[in-house]
Amino acid sequence: MVIVMKLIVILNIVLLVLGILVAIAPWTFVPVCVNPMRCWDTRMVETILGGAITLISLVGIMKGLE
DSSP states (O other), rough: OHHHHHHHHHHHHHHHHHHHHHHHHGTTTTTTTTTTTHHHHHHHHHEEEEEEHHHHHHHHHHTTTT
């Protein structure tokens, strides 16, 4: 049982890192496109998606540590 809980926490930490990368990528090292005005919505959706992934993984970490 303890091994399963540790595995869940480790997987949620990996998801946390991936969520942070998805959220900051379009603003820093992976630009969405050349014309910023046309891609503003895509950039915002990707940031919100990364934030949602991060939030869900934080909840999973807290549940796994109980």
